[in-house]
Amino acid sequence: MAGYQFIHIEAYARTGHSKKRSLISIAQEADRDSGSHPHVTTPLRPEYLLGHSFTDAAEQIVAAADQSKVTHSGKGRKVRKDANVGIGLIASHPLSLNDLHALPEAERVIAIASVQDWAEHVITFAQSEYPNLVQVAALHWDESYPHIHILIGSTEPTNDFQIIHNGERARKRAQGNNRTAQGKKAGNDAYTKEMRRFQDRYHHEVAIHHGQARLGPGRRRLTRAQWQKEQTQADALAHSKRLADAIQSRIETDLADAAIQAQVIVDASQDEANHQRKMIEQERLRAERERQQAEVHKQLAKEETRQATELKVQAEQVKSALDERARAMSKYDGMFGRILGWLGIRQRIERKAEAKFQKQITGLKKQVDSLSARIDRDEAVKKRHVHAVGALKALQRALSVSVDDYPALENAGTLKRHFEQIQALITLNMPADKLQSELDAQLDILKRAADHAQPSNSMASSTLEY
Numbered sequence: 434m435a436g437y438q439f440i441h442i443e444a445y446a447r448t449g450h451s452k453k454r455s456l457i458s459i460a461q462e463a464d465r466d467s468g469s470h471p472h473v474t475t476p477l478r479p480e481y482l483l484g485h486s487f488t489d490a491a492e493q494i495v496a497a498a499d500q501s502k503v504t505h506s507g508k509g510r511k512v513r514k515d516a517n518v519g520i521g522l523i524a525s526h527p528l529s530l531n532d533l534h535a536l537p538e539a540e541r542v543i544a545i546a547s548v549q550d551w552a553e554h555v556i557t558f559a560q561s562e563y564p565n566l567v568q569v570a571a572l573h574w575d576e577s578y579p580h581i582h583i584l585i586g587s588t589e590p591t592n593d594f595q596i597i598h599n600g601e602r603a604r605k606r607a608q609g610n611n612r613t614a615q616g617k618k619a620g621n622d623a624y625t626k627e628m629r630r631f632q633d634r635y636h637h638e639v640a641i642h643h644g645q646a647r648l649g650p651g652r653r654r655l656t657r658a659q660w661q662k663e664q665t666q667a668d669a670l671a672h673s674k675r676l677a678d679a680i681q682s683r684i685e686t687d688l689a690d691a692a693i694q695a696q697v698i699v700d701a702s703q704d705e706a707n708h709q710r711k712m713i714e715q716e717r718l719r720a721e722r723e724r725q726q727a728e729v730h731k732q733l734a735k736e737e738t739r740q741a742t743e744l745k746v747q748a749e750q751v752k753s754a755l756d757e758r759a760r761a762m763s764k765y766d767g768m769f770g771r772i773l774g775w776l777g778i779r780q781r782i783e784r785k786a787e788a789k790f791q792k793q794i795t796g797l798k799k800q801v802d803s804l805s806a807r808i809d810r811d812e813a814v815k816k817r818h819v820h821a822v823g824a825l826k827a828l829q830r831a832l833s834v835s836v837d838d839y840p841a842l843e844n845a846g847t848l849k850r851h852f853e854q855i856q857a858l859i860t861l862n863m864p865a866d867k868l869q870s871e872l873d874a875q876l877d878i879l880k881r882a883a884d885h886a887q888p889s890n891s892m893a894s895s896t897l898e899y
Contacts, residue, residue, distance in 0.1 A: 436527020436528070436644075436645055436646070437527060437645055437646040437647070437648060438524075438527075438632070438635065438636055438639075438640035438645040438646065438647060439524060439525040439527075439580075440522070440523070440524040440525075440555075440632065440635050441522070441523050441524075442520050442521070442522045442523075442585075442598065442599070442631075443520065443521050444517035444519070444520050444596075444597075444598040444601060445459055445517060445518070445519055445520070445521060446514065446515045446516055446517050446518060447495045447498060447499075447514055447515075447516075447518055448514045448515060456491050456494060456495060456518060456519045456521075456586070457488065457491045457492065457495065459491075459521050460487035460488045460490065460491035460521075460584060461487070461488050463479065463487040463521070463569075463571065463573075463582040463584065464479065464486060464487045464488050465477070465478065465479060465573075465575075466488065472576075473575055473576060475575060476575050477573070477574055477575040479571035479572065479573055479582070480549075480571055480572040480573075480574065481569070481570070481571045482549075482552060482553065482556060482570045482571060482572060482581075483556055483567065483568075483569055483570035483571075483583075484568055484569030484570065484571075484584075485569070486569065487569050487571070487582070487584050490568035490569045490584050490586075490588070491519065491584060491586075493568075493588040494518055494519045494568070494584075494586035494587065494588055495518065495519075496588075497518075497586075497587055497588050497589055497590045497591075498512050498516075498518040498594070499512075500590035501590045501591045501592070501594045502591070502592045502593070502594065503516075503593075503594040504592075504593055509592055512594050516594075517596065517598060517601065518586060519584065519585060519586030520563070520584075520585040520586060520597060520598055521582065521583075521584060521585075522559055522582070522583040522584075522585060523580055523581070523582055523583075524555045524580060524581050524583075524635075524639075525578045525579070525580040526548050526551055526552075526578055526579045526580065526643075527578070527645055528544060528547075528548065528578070528579070529577055529578055530574065530576075530577060530578065530579065531577075533545070533548075533579075547643070548572070548579050549572070550643075551639070551643045552570075552572050552581045554638075554639045554642065554643070555570075555581050555583070555639055556570045556581075556583065558634075558635060558638050558639050559583050559585065561638075562599070562631075562634075563585045563597060566585050566586060566587055566597065567583060567584075567585055568584045568585065568586065568588065569582075569583070569584045570582070570583045570584075585597065599627050599628065599631050600624040600625075600627050600628045600631075601624070602627075603623040603624055603626070603627035604620040604621065604623055604624040605620070606623065607619045607620045607622070607623035607624075608620030608623075632647070633647070705852070705856075709832055709855075709856075712828075712859060713825070713828060713829065713832070716821070716824070716825045716828065717825060719821065720818065720821045720822055720825055723814065723817060723818045723821060724818055726814060727814045727815055727818050730810065730814055817865065820864070820865035820866040820869065821865045823865065823866070823869045824865040824866070824868045824869040824872070826869075827868070827869040827872035827873050827876075828855070828859070828868075828872055830872070830873075830876055831851075831855050831872045831875060831876050832852075832855065847879065847882050847883075851875065851878075851879050854875055855872065855875060858871050858872065858875065
């Protein structure tokens with residue numbers, strides 16, 4: 434239900450008098466403390482939308498003012514007891530509680546939600562007018578119209594205490610120290626002008642969005658028909674603005690979701706790139722380890738070749754010694770040799786020499802076989818090293834492609850599939866030589882796809898230029 438706006442701010446001091454109450458007194462009324470609200474016959478607990486106690490916040494504001502200083506003629510002095518230190522803001526909704534209770538249940542629920550939404554907008558408006566000074570806010574449902582109370586003030590002591598009431602600040606700037614009638618008039622005019630601007634800002638930022646007129650019919654001398662027509666227009670405008678706000682909110686939500694999704698994609702791409710770099714680095718380290726192992730085996734092979742040469746020399750020396758023994762045994766030929774043969778001495782000497790020779794030959798063969806096995810292992814390590822280096826280079830070639838290299842494949846998703854295929858190949862843990870072949874084949878597929886897509890893109894470009 435449309436109506437006209439009502440918002441009022443008033444500054445309060447730490448002490449009150451017969452014409453004006455203190456800050457703590459109005460805070461107690463807003464909290465509905467017992468005995469502080471004679472005009473409310475059936476008080477209800479406030480619906481706190483910000484904070485939990487007006488009285489506690491007011492006491493903090495008063496304590497901060499007690500410890501604060503005000504600069505006067507270049508000197509710091511205590512803040513006067515009757516100086517205004519806090520503001521009470523009250524804004525009323527045009528829907529009366531009688532009309533609210535007369536609505537059907539479903540409509541009443543919607544109307545209550547609308548009042549609560551309006552109250553949240555009032556809090557946002559107050560926070561923009563008084564940054565970091567809004568302490569407590571609560572809805573009251575126990576008077577003729579639902580209305581919101583907001584307590585404003587600083588809870589932090591300061592050495593440069595300032596007036597926070599909009600109109601009072603404007604009055605002080607305009608009047609200064611001029612206490613003449615002309616100075617007072619200038620101050621009052623500035624006060625009125627600033628408070629009108631305050632009302633205008635409230636209407637633009639809050640009231641118009643809830644179908645509330647800037648001024649009521651009496652101020653502008655409108656007939657009932659004119660007022661009802663204007664209220665109908667205000668309702669329509671408020672409805673349009675709510676729709677626009679909803680659309681804007683949905684757009685902002687969609688944009689935020691799109692930004693989040695884009696960031697997720699960027700993060701995933703970065704993670705994939707980091708993963709690929711890590712795998713390449715692991716392959717490089719493994720290849721380096723195999724190269725070092727190959728170098729060690731190479732040195733071992735040199736050493737074993739040297740030992741084999743020495744064994745060969747030793748074998749030749751053994752053979753020479755055996756030949757010399759054979760010549761020495763020739764003296765047993767003839768009669769004396771035959772006698773020794775009959776006695777079996779010659780056979781024993783020959784068998785002993787033969788056994789010693791066979792033992793030396795067997796040891797030599799074992800050393801030669803061990804050397805051959807090591808040489809075979811060295812050859813296998815060298816081969817694996819060559820295959821690993823080849824696979825690593827093939828992986829680097831496959832991962833180095835970009836949209837700049839293949840612009841024709843940017844929209845077709847081919848590059849994405851290319852990298853997905855590479856990742857799949859790596860995870861198969863296949864031998865290095867086979868991995869190299871598969872990676873080179875995948876890169877050839879990508880190049881053929883780029884060559885196939887290039888003519889159609891060129892044709893499209895020519896058509897656009899034409």
